[in-house]
Amino acid sequence: RLQRNGAVLVIICLLIETNGFYVPGVAPVEFKKGQKIDVKAVKMTSTHTQLPYEYYSLPFCLPKNGTFIYKSENLGEVLRGDRIVNTPYEVVMAEDITCRLLCHDPSKLMTWDEANSQHVIQMVQHEYFVHLLIDNLPAATRKKHKETNNVVVYQGYRLGGIMNDQVYINNYLKLKLSYHKHGENEFRVVGFEVEARSIDISQLTFDGNTCILPSEASPQFVNPKGTSLLFLYSVEWKQSDVSWASRWDVYLGMSDVEIHWFSIINSLIVVFFLSGILTMIMVRTLRRDIARYNAGESDSLAGLDETIEETGWKLVHGDVFRPPSNSRLFASVIGSGIQIFFMALITIFFAMLGMLSPASRGALGTCAIFLYVFSGLIAGYFSARLYKTMRGREWRKAALLTATFYPGIVFTTCFFLNFFIWGKHSSGAVPFTTMVALLCLWFGISLPLVYLGYFFGYRKQPFTHPVRTNQIPRQVPDQLWYMNPILCNIVCIAGNIALHILSGSAREHYDLETLWAVGSQYDDKSNTSEESSIMDQYNAFLADLQPADNA
DSSP states (O other): OHHHHHHHHHHHHHHHHOOOOOOTTOOOOOBOTTOEEOEEEEEEEOTTTOOOBOGGGSOOOOOTTSOOOBOOOOHHHHHTTOOOEEOSOOEETTOOEEEEESSSBTTBOEEEOHHHHHHHHHHHHTTOEEEEEETTEEOEEEEEOTTTOOEEEEESEEOEEEETTEEEEOOEEEEEEEEEEOSSSOEEEEEEEEEEEOOOGGGOEEETTEEEOOSSOOOOBOOTTOEEEOOEEEEEEEEOOOOGGGTTHHHHSOTTHHHHHHHHHHHHHHHHHHHHHHHHHHHHHHHHHHHHHHHHHHHHHTTSOSOOOOOGGGGGTTTTTOOOTTHHHHHHHHHHHHHHHHHHHHHHHHHHTTTTOTTSTTHHHHHHHHHHHHTHHHHHHHHHHHHHHTTOOOHHHHHHHHHHHHHHHHHHHHHHHHHHHHHTTOTTSOOHHHHHHHHHHIIIIIHHHHHHHHHHHTTSOOOOOSSOOOSSOOOOOOOOGGGOHHHHHHHHHHHHHHHHHHHHHHHHHHHHHHHHHHTOOOOOOOOOOOHHHHHHHHHHHHHHTOOOTTO
């Protein structure tokens, strides 16, 4: 006993002296001064098309050695359309770069043919954003509104824009990086922002591989017949007091959090209000029926009446727990619902613990898929007990239906839609190997677990009913035309739509307002065609998008 108490005391002392640091999913990386840092591209996204594309689907500068190195991605990253690949950007820890050519040189410009130019124009018109990555930290862009001085932070940078009905490409990137000094010669990346500009190559001055940026410049327009251009970039480092554990605060602490809370509270108030009205109606009806039953029993005891006629809700008390005509399908639907419920509950629990940090890319989707697969045991157990309660006999067929009904609908729908995404050459299309992996999870893990749950659940006692079910079903009288089941279903669907509009209108309004505010198109409709006028408009446009360095 003394030895056991001594061991416990030693463990407590060790815990007291331990000073730990943990961010779920990712470990901090220390860089030396002058060490090279990889800049990777994730994908290109748009709020208009909802179709992500790979970075090199556009004619950007290729890596220096011409070799594409793709990151090994998890299941969640693949399903969300991420294709993380290396880029030719050269970034060195704590070393600034004023202006440098990304590829090619002034004597040999990058040339886009008509097809590539048209493709770029289409992507810019759809307002696509390019997402870069440094040390697992996504690029952020700050936009400061000139009138309100509000700063909006969003991920990625705009591919280009439109001015005078002409499309321009952002061919210059200023990579603004922040580091936190951890040790004597150890640095950690804690901030990554991008300022994107469009600069016409005719207004650039070159000195070998470097360039001199003009104070005022017109944008680099994309000619639909073919375009010649150069890509430029610069790097700016600054020391920051932000710790490595807090570097995601700029992404998670956006200004629209209060708006989402307001919409959630608004939805809850509407739901509780309508539920309260329905509860009051049901309580009044039950009280009236109970008072009638009590009065009938009093008359019967007084000898005024020998029988008490059943009215109200008691008319169906002997048929409430009667098994449906297709009890197998009913049990499978209930089992699938329980499976989804447990998957969502455990996923939310892990997210609350911080184990599904956004720094761990794709962890949320991967966790949800694996939890759904392993929750097949719970679905099979409860579905089997319900199926046995409804006096079902073919439990093996019921188990097969439970394991394949809902996943089959989802897989068939996604497989059908995936053909259209493939046709658009989007990175959001699920690869064939990933589909095979999902099928292996389905038939190799989920299906056996559902059968195992059915095996144990069907051996248990069925659920007990609070009332006895009549042997002979009660005859349902003919209903009036407005009580037709089809008409009632239409009315219920219309009511659900109205409830969705009432509960979700505020949330959708603010969500769409945020999307449009971030992805708005700065389009100048001036009719002048002189170059000086274009330069003035473009410089005014850049002034409206002045960076919020001190925000």
